[in-house]
Amino acid sequence: MVLPSVEALLVSGGDERIVLDPASGLNQYGCPSHPDPDLLAFGSSTASVISQASFAAVCALRERLREALKSESPEVVYTREMARVRRELLSGVADLGVSLTFASSGTDAYALAARRISCDRVVMVEAGETGSGVVRALNVPVDTVKLRAEDGMPRSSDEIDAEVTRLVNQGAGHRVLLVMADQSKTGLIAPSVDCVTKLQRLAQVLVDACQFRLAPASLRAYLAKGFMVALTGSKFLTGPAFSAALLLPFGEQVQEGAVNFGLLLRWEAALVELRRFRAVPESEIIHIFQMVGEVVRHQLMNDPHFGYLPVPQRSALSGEHHWDQYQSIFSFVPYSRNTKGGYTPLTCSQTRQLYLQLQSDSARCQLGQPVSCGMRDGVAVSALRLCLSARLISDAAQAGGVSGLIDQAQRTLNNLIRLADQF
Numbered sequence: 001m002v003l004p005s006v007e008a009l010l011v012s013g014g015d016e017r018i019v020l021d022p023a024s025g026l027n028q029y030g031c032p033s034h035p036d037p038d039l040l041a042f043g044s045s046t047a048s049v050i051s052q053a054s055f056a057a058v059c060a061l062r063e064r065l066r067e068a069l070k071s072e073s074p075e076v077v078y079t080r081e082m083a084r085v086r087r088e089l090l091s092g093v094a095d096l097g098v099s100l101t102f103a104s105s106g107t108d109a110y111a112l113a114a115r116r117i118s119c120d121r122v123v124m125v126e127a128g129e130t131g132s133g134v135v136r137a138l139n140v141p142v143d144t145v146k147l148r149a150e151d152g153m154p155r156s157s158d159e160i161d162a163e164v165t166r167l168v169n170q171g172a173g174h175r176v177l178l179v180m181a182d183q184s185k186t187g188l189i190a191p192s193v194d195c196v197t198k199l200q201r202l203a204q205v206l207v208d209a210c211q212f213r214l215a216p217a218s219l220r221a222y223l224a225k226g227f228m229v230a231l232t233g234s235k236f237l238t239g240p241a242f243s244a245a246l247l248l249p250f251g252e253q254v255q256e257g258a259v260n261f262g263l264l265l266r267w268e269a270a271l272v273e274l275r276r277f278r279a280v281p282e283s284e285i286i287h288i289f290q291m292v293g294e295v296v297r298h299q300l301m302n303d304p305h306f307g308y309l310p311v312p313q314r315s316a317l318s319g320e321h322h323w324d325q326y327q328s329i330f331s332f333v334p335y336s337r338n339t340k341g342g343y344t345p346l347t348c349s350q351t352r353q354l355y356l357q358l359q360s361d362s363a364r365c366q367l368g369q370p371v372s373c374g375m376r377d378g379v380a381v382s383a384l385r386l387c388l389s390a391r392l393i394s395d396a397a398q399a400g401g402v403s404g405l406i407d408q409a410q411r412t413l414n415n416l417i418r419l420a421d422q423f
Helices: 006-010 052-068 074-090 106-116 134-138 157-170 193-198 216-224 261-278 282-302 348-360 390-398 403-420
Strands: 040-042 099-103 121-125 142-145 176-182 203-208 228-232 244-248 306-309 329-337 343-345 365-376 379-387
Touching: 006 052, 006 261, 040 390, 040 403, 052 074, 052 261, 074 099, 074 261, 099 106, 106 134, 106 176, 106 203, 106 228, 106 244, 121 157, 134 142, 142 157, 157 176, 157 193, 176 193, 216 228, 261 390, 282 306, 282 329, 282 390, 282 403, 329 348, 329 365, 329 403, 343 379, 348 365, 348 379, 348 403, 365 403, 379 403, 390 403
Parallel strands: 040 365, 121 142, 121 176, 176 203, 203 228
Antiparallel strands: 099 244, 228 244, 306 329, 329 343, 329 379, 365 379
C-alpha cells in the first residue's frame, strides 16, 4: 500500500467539510492541513489549525506506518495503532470496565450511541448548540430543547430541566436516548447532572462532551454513573477536524472499523496536545484560566462593541476542585458604532463577514464560527466565540507566564472592534 502525504491523510476519511478548497487551500472550517504559527488561534470551539509539534508527530507516525506496511497488511497495522490510541484515551478510566469505539466525527458518535441501544426516540438540546448534522444522522424522531432565550441569554437550569423531564416522560414505552451537552458550542452545560441522573431509569444517557473540556475526574464521574460519553480530539485539544470517540460503560468488546489512516493521524495530533496539557500542573492551569478569564470577561462586559453572553459555572461532579470549572468559551454578539454615536448589533450575515475578515486581515485571528443567538434590537444575531484551548494553556505555561496569552486575546478583540466599526 502506498500512503498519501501527511497533508493528504489529514483531510481524508471524513466528509466534504475537511476537503481543501483548491483556490484557498482551506477546508470549510478555514483551516489548512499544515501548521500556521502566525495565526492568533482562539477558534477551538469550532476547529483549529494543526500545531507544529503535532505535525512533526504525525509525520513520524506516517513514516512508521510506511515501514510497517512493507511486511504487514493495512488492517493489522491500523488495528495495532488504534489500540495504542485507545489505551491512552482510556488511561484513568480503564478500571471502570469502559470500552471505546472510534468515529470520524462527533455526529457519527451520536449515531453510534443511538444504534448501540437501538433507540427510537432522542431528547437533546437544540442542534445549533451541538452540531447541524446531528438530527439528520440520528434517523429517529428527535425532540430538541432551547438553551437560550430569544435575546440569546441562557435559560434557567430549572426551566430546561423541566422541559427535558416532560419530553422524556412523554417517551415512556420508547427506547429513549437522552443527550446532555457538556459543553455546548457556546459553553453551556444542560440539562443538569441531577436531572439526567433522575431520568436514567427512563432513558439511556449520552454526554456530548465533544468539546473535551473535561477534567479527568469529571469524565470518570460520568462514566461511573453509567453514561455514554462522546469526545473529539479536534476542539479543546486542537487536533485537526474529524476525530471522535464514543466511550461506553457497558464493557462490551469493540471491533475496529474500516481502515482510516486519516482518523489515526488526526487522533495522534490530538494526543500530542493532550500529553502537553496534562504535563502542566493543575494549579498552573487554573491560574492561567483565572487570569485570562478575568481580562476577557472585563472587556466583553464593559466595551459596547460586545454583547456578552454569560455561562453558569460548572458544579464539581467529583466533589473536588478542577480546571474544568473555569470558563474557556467566551461568547458575544458583536456591535458596530453607528453614525448617531450609539452601537448597533451586527446581523448574522455581517457577523459571518466579520468572522472571515478576521482570518484574512493583516493581524490574522481565528474565533469560533458564528452561532445563531436570537434577536437584539429587532435584528437576528449570531455570537462569535473566543476560546481557550489546551494548546494555548500549554504554550502559556511553557513560556513561563500568562501575559503573552492575555496580550494575544486583547489583540484579537481589538482587531475585531476595528473591523466591526467598518460595517
